[in-house]
Amino acid sequence: MANNSIDLIQVRRDLHKIPELALEEFETQAYLKSLITSLDCPFLTIKEVPEVPTAMLVRLAGSQPSKTIGYRTDIDGLPVEEATGLAWSSTHPGKMHACGHDIHMTVAMGILAYFANHQPKDNLVFIFQPAEEAKAGGKQIYDAGALTGDFAPDEIYALHDQPAMPAGQLGSRFGTLLAGTTEIKLTITGVSGHAAYPHQAKDALVAAAAFVTQVQTVVSRNVSPIHGGVVTLGSMHAGIADNVIPGEAQILGTIRAFTQTDLEMMQNRVRAVAEGVGLTYGVEIDLVLHQGGYYPVENNPEITTAFIDFMNDNPAIDFVDVEPSMAGEDFGYLLSKFPGTMFWLGVGDPTHSLHNAGMNPNEDALQPGVDAMTAYLEWRMDPQAQGKGTAS
Template identity: 65%
Template sequence: MPDLTAAELSTIREDLHRIPELALHETRTHEYLRKLIGSWQVPFMEVTGIPAVPTAILVHLAGTNPQRTIGYRTDIDALPVTEETGLDFASTIPGQMHACGHDVHMTVALGVLRHFTLNQPRDNMVFFFQPAEENDFGGKRAYDAGAFAGKWRPDEFYGLHDNPDLPAGQIATRLGTLFAGTTEIHLTFTGVSGHAAFPHQANDALVAAAAFVMQVQTVVSRNVDPVRGGVVTIGDLHAGTIGNVIAGSAHLDGTIRAFRQVDIEMMQKRVRAIADGVGATYGVQVDLNLIQGGYMPVENDPQLTADLIAFMRQDATIDFADIAPAMTGEDFGFLLQKFPGTMVWLGVGDPGHPLHSSKMSPDEAALLPGVSGFVKFLTHRMAE
């Protein structure tokens, strides 16, 4: 029986694209995956779940002569985005969309899994279908629940993320850090509301928020080594109700991003210090919540990544490219702190529509090269 064809991969991807679900609520996706994987049942395959993360799926393939356990991870959740692609297989769930391409990720993982159910691997393999990548750090949740113990513990872990700016089917990665680590900023300043005509009788939380927004612009420009880089962005600010009422509270949401954990921790301290300073200066109450969770920098293992790059460069059937690091966040970074491994980009050829765009439409011509590239590389790993 042959591997999945390009047409079969497209059908799977389109089925999954129709049913995007948010973090930790991927019930229909879970059902679809379990049914499809169950239809491929072979004597050397075991499928299980994680009670603490009920939409997660783990698949174990026993090797013929195992020297190691190779892990492969895919994320399965979607985003709260209203789709505007016009595709005939567009999302059927209002306000939710696979705008980050996790339907592509799942399809490639299923293609790789199908190959090794038809061709029993030499080494043991663990496939992790992970909920809650976009938020709620599903990888960390699974790890903290003890999911990767005993035979489920990978000796090396691999995964991919689609990239609309790269040609369909191209695989790209780099030695060192591929993606940044991230931290959510959630901040509320509480003052005293009052009439706009009597500011001395109120305490303006909006002014405090404005001062904070301006001051955090110095966190990167005056604290981070310029050759390393970082980002502090405040993307959401809500304060007040009407123009002639002084705002008694202001709420801000934002993000911290950097390629090194030491820089992220320094930036967290500076953001906290600025918030506390603004609170003291303007006499407002400060409620700051910084959440990193599992979103650590995606740091590729030097040895495994060098092997992957060397293998893919020498295979003329694989379109491989080197690439610069990106400020994209990915909670696979947490798992790469626990297990050596590598993440790569898979080009999906839609340069006009970036990740998280309501119009992002990956080219399905990327699916078969993604499957083939990883099947070849993982087979090579088993021969080491």
């Protein structure tokens, strides 16, 4: 068991009480910084990012470094009113760590605290990243040039909690773990008119209905059946009365795919459908497709082989192979820049999904998550141990 100088459960509960939305995580950052400085580690350096003021990077200098290993955790919450009834529920109305980023941060702090007390052989860089749920904080940190020089990782890791898996179980896979995503925002502008005189109007609602129907073929007739993809339209608004032909309609949705190539192809097909609807119905089309930093989370083959082999061979770790998920995560952008691996950590709440107001992760997952990653990172930093196989 890792010898941590922090109380994992207390840290998790403290963080759970103070969820903050994207790029507003100042209280969270201050709390984390207070924990990190309390470690009083002589080989630890904190770096802030002026362009992304709630971000924080922490570097632990290695004793005999041959590379720099990155570990990223996201720190933002969601605009969800908590309904767990826990004594450590959110103290911020309308905000909750409903995606488990409090779990993510706590595991990261446990790993950091361990290596602050046991100097790593290689350099370690911990990335406390804001704005995962919105505004692509990972891309913002990268674009700001923060992950350069001494803070540039040669490889990078991250976890995401998974309520459907038993507490403390880990899972990952070769290839894509989580999908890349693109937001759809479509505004259709026609000409409003009286319901009795449709020939004098250009019906935006009918055009919107045609778009909704036609985009259903983007996946079924363009994406390979063995690849997978999603086009989901979650919002459509048009009209104000039963006897008025609406002159405007708005549609919101999402495109998701397991590869960037498929995602870009699907974006092009959605554009083509929208343009065709505009020509067919004589309406104006304003289509915005926004991907930002939400790339597919594509695990690096070589690093993932080492990661999975270690986890499978270590009898103290409960590890399983998992299927890919259509959920999105902006860690995919960092994986497009640095080779690495993302994995699931089971938190044992099968009755509540991620983003659910009642999600209540089992805190028994915290120590196994810390122990598995500290053991893996120590092994990863020791070429002789890797040459002999996985240590038990």
